Amino acid sequence: MRYDTIVIGAGLSGLAAGIRLAMFDKKVCIVEKHVELGGLNSFYVRKNRTFDVGLHAMTNFTAKGVRSSPLGKLLKQLRFSHDDFRLCQQEISEVRFPEKSFRFTNDFEFMRQEVAEQFPDQIDGFNKLAEKILAFDELNLDDGERLLSQPVLESFISDPVLIDMLFCPLMYYGNAREGDMDFYQFVIMFKSIFIEGFSKPEGGMHYILHLMAERFKELGGELKMGNGVKTINASAGTVGSVTLENEEELDTVAVLSSMGYVETLNRCQPELAETGTCETGQVSFMESLFVVDKEPRELGYDRSIVFFSTQPRFNYKVPADLIDISSGVLCCSNNFKYPKPLEEGLIRLTNLASFDKWDSLPRKDYIAAKKEWRGRALEELFTFSPDFRDNVVFLDSFTPKTIKRYTGHINGAVYGSPEKIKNGKTPVKNLYICGTDQGFLGIIGATLSGISMANLHLLR
Amino acid sequence: MTIEEVRQIILNILADIAPDEDISSIDDNTKLRDQIDLDSMDFLDIVMELRKRFNIEVPEKDYEHLATMAGCVSYLTPLLKNRPLASS
Numbered sequence: 001m002r003y004d005t006i007v008i009g010a011g012l013s014g015l016a017a018g019i020r021l022a023m024f025d026k027k028v029c030i031v032e033k034h035v036e037l038g039g040l041n042s043f044y045v046r047k048n049r050t051f052d053v054g055l056h057a058m059t060n061f062t063a064k065g066v067r068s069s070p071l072g073k074l075l076k077q078l079r080f081s082h083d084d085f086r087l088c089q090q091e092i093s094e095v096r097f098p099e100k101s102f103r104f105t106n107d108f109e110f111m112r113q114e115v116a117e118q119f120p121d122q123i124d125g126f127n128k129l130a131e132k133i134l135a136f137d138e139l140n141l142d143d144g145e146r147l148l149s150q151p152v153l154e155s156f157i158s159d160p161v162l163i164d165m166l167f168c169p170l171m172y173y174g175n176a177r178e179g180d181m182d183f184y185q186f187v188i189m190f191k192s193i194f195i196e197g198f199s200k201p202e203g204g205m206h207y208i209l210h211l212m213a214e215r216f217k218e219l220g221g222e223l224k225m226g227n228g229v230k231t232i233n234a235s236a237g238t239v240g241s242v243t244l245e246n247e248e249e250l251d252t253v254a255v256l257s258s259m260g261y262v263e264t265l266n267r268c269q270p271e272l273a274e275t276g277t278c279e280t281g282q283v284s285f286m287e288s289l290f291v292v293d294k295e296p297r298e299l300g301y302d303r304s305i306v307f308f309s310t311q312p313r314f315n316y317k318v319p320a321d322l323i324d325i326s327s328g329v330l331c332c333s334n335n336f337k338y339p340k341p342l343e344e345g346l347i348r349l350t351n352l353a354s355f356d357k358w359d360s361l362p363r364k365d366y367i368a369a370k371k372e373w374r375g376r377a378l379e380e381l382f383t384f385s386p387d388f389r390d391n392v393v394f395l396d397s398f399t400p401k402t403i404k405r406y407t408g409h410i411n412g413a414v415y416g417s418p419e420k421i422k423n424g425k426t427p428v429k430n431l432y433i434c435g436t437d438q439g440f441l442g443i444i445g446a447t448l449s450g451i452s453m454a455n456l457h458l459l460r
Numbered sequence: 461m462t463i464e465e466v467r468q469i470i471l472n473i474l475a476d477i478a479p480d481e482d483i484s485s486i487d488d489n490t491k492l493r494d495q496i497d498l499d500s501m502d503f504l505d506i507v508m509e510l511r512k513r514f515n516i517e518v519p520e521k522d523y524e525h526l527a528t529m530a531g532c533v534s535y536l537t538p539l540l541k542n543r544p545l546a547s548s
Contacts, residue, residue: 024508024511024512025512064480065480067478067480067481067496067497068497068499072497073499073501075480076477076478076501076502077501077505079476079477079479080479081479081480082480455501455504459504459508
């Protein structure tokens with residue numbers, strides 16, 4: 001038997017591609033090395049509690065009936081109704097720096113007002129920047145000339161603090177590059193976070209992933225879990241089959257891989273003479289989860305998400321230490337408009353982290369370092385927020401090393417390589433990539449990546 | 461297949477492609493994309509559904525015939541006229 005397509009990875013991009021292909025009667029099999037769905041946007045269970053990993057919330061919220069937005073397109077292409085995703089909108093989020101802070105909601109006019117109040121001399125420039133962003137075609141798959149964001153922002157805004165404050169959430173939620181950001185990525189993230197906004201599905205990532213996996217299977221797709229791809233067998237520049245870790249060989253007409261560009265090419269047999277130059281990503285995070293015995297708002301935490309810097313200038317780069325406590329993201333999962341409150345309070349704290357530093361620690365030091373740096377990150381947080389340590393009933397942390405172990409992404413780089421392969425092509429003719437290294441980021445972006453690569457290469 | 465049946469087939473496809481959309485009030489002579497917000501990705505889906513359900517290949521140069529409901533019906537009726545309705 002021969003498959004039309006083997007999809008590597010049961011994350012959002014792989015599942016979405018699988019659904020598209022199965023919908024049009026392609027014989028498709030998704031292979032996933034982990035025993036759970038989700039890849040970089042997954043979940044795990046500890047002590048009977050299910051925790052989401054990956055993003056804190058879904059970006060790109062648009063209301064039911066808006067069909068030209070990324071979320072609208074995604075629902076349409078996968079034939080889901082808006083109600084199927086059970087999205088609950090955020091309350092209010094904040095970007096908080098030492099001297100300035102602005103809040104934002106899913107209504108962009110509210111943020112515009114906040115910026116006008118905090119930066120009265122910058123609002124004209126900000127409005128002009130917003131106009132440029134709205135008119136920009138960020139979804140063009142052609143590689144144009146590289147345009148970085150910092151010089152573009154400086155041409156509209158003269159206050160470096162406002163520039164840093166705009167960068168902070170957009171970088172934390174989707175930038176693979178240190179220090180600056182490709183402008184088209186900035187536009188994608190600006191629209192998805194500030195203009196559209198946040199929501200969470202009732203039931204978390206677990207719910208969304210199973211909804212998609214069930215749809216895939218109903219359409220006749222095959223899903224192999226806990227069995228990774230050992231080799232992609234490509235002689236003379238054409239894939240003929242893949243061999244799984246259990247030595248099973250699956251014949252196929254094409255392969256769509258979400259495991260990362262370099263990760264994919266590394267598995268090709270015979271080895272590729274020329275893999276091109278593609279740097280691997282470096283940006284990764286440490287995250288700690290705190291289950292608390294009260295609603296976070298009763299502890300003084302009433303925002304949905306806070307992006308903060310405790311230093312006047314924000315620095316988005318791999319830290320010299322294990323983590324960088326001077327900036328971070330704080331998410332209170334409870335502060336979304338759920339139809340009924342969550343059972344427990346949950347606070348998540350995320351900081352930039354260095355894969356190399358974590359990876360070089362021996363096992364016992366690793367455990368001790370997690371505890372130590374979690375403590376330091378909290379101390380820094382409590383310089384501007386109430387202390388909740390006495391209310392913690394359960395806690396856990398994961399590091400770049402954890403991310404690498406479960407997802408296979410080199411360096412635990414959650415946003416992949418800074419160099420995106422927008423057309424999804426590789427040196428091997430019928431081997432394509434989707435997911436983080438293709439270029440659309442975030443939960444909605446990853447899903448659209450799978451859809452668009454399936455449409456472009458495998459359904460025409 | 462009658463003209464009315466062909467029209468119903470298009471409506472069935474549109475209902476599958478756009479589950480949140482109200483398709484009961486579609487005007488046959490106004491562009492579909494002006495009424496239910498269809499983009500190029502959706503047109504590809506209509507074409508692929510026709511292939512899947514009726515084994516009809518619509519070449520890219522003929523996509524313009526699918527712009528309105530009336531256009532779809534007049535383009536597809538000759539192609540479907542000898543088919544029984546059963547496979548829809």
